[in-house]
Amino acid sequence: MDARTESESTPTSSRTSVERKSEREIIVRRTFDGPARLVFDAWTEPELLKRWWVPKSMGMTFLACEADVRVGGKYRFEFLHPSAAKPMAFFGKYLEVVPHSRLVWTNEESNDGAVTTVTFEEKNGKTLLVVHEVYPSKEALDANGGMENAMPETFSQLDELLVDLRSRE
């Protein structure tokens, strides 16, 4: 992605925008009101990551959050959903770590896992965050997008809600 594309991304009514860039790629953007180093810390310090990665609305408990944020270092996140018998684990390793600017990691919990690139672009004290996920195939993105495989109950509820909301429009 080049800088031009970033700045041209159109703001939507919500602060989070999602673009399906290609059959295998999806891009999420949001601007945070803080310098890149703080936003980066929130992505790389397990104690901080734990506080936001699983939003409260998902109703899940973060059991373990380990992140050895350096090139080749591993991470492992474990959550428990009340309706699931066993915790779910997400793991992989960091491929690139550029402090306050760029993180790349693999998602190895399945063969269909994406390679995730996160960039932090600071401007006037705010940080444009871009999450870029590249899946091995179109089917993998269709199936894994939004982690719905991992959290079927939650997302089917969300589905229903969305259908309700859309029918009201």
Added chain:
Amino acid sequence: MVQYTSASFDASFAAISDATRRGVLEQLGRADASISDLAEKFNMTLTGMKKHIAVLEQVGLVATEKFGRVRTCRLGVRRLEDEAAWIERYRQIWDARFDELDRVVEELKRQEKTNGRKNRK
């Protein structure tokens, strides 16, 4: 899960940008029909109608099935809204996550102000 992609989203729009194809969808919304029925109805050669059906079938808006020598067309399972719903669901997940991240960033900023950057950790 049926496959939804923005590339095929575009293809779906391209598929319905044609008046004949929109007419075919409208027609199939009322009743299933064979390709020759449709060709006749739209005053078109069988080959011409086959091409239109192929475009609609490719994006999932029409499904066809062959019974003996007759290929019957019906509306496909895919609806355009599904594409938007897929993206919206994905967006909501990240939006919820980022709302929490906002709070963490706010707090880090406050801490920095109080303690100075070097003392945070």
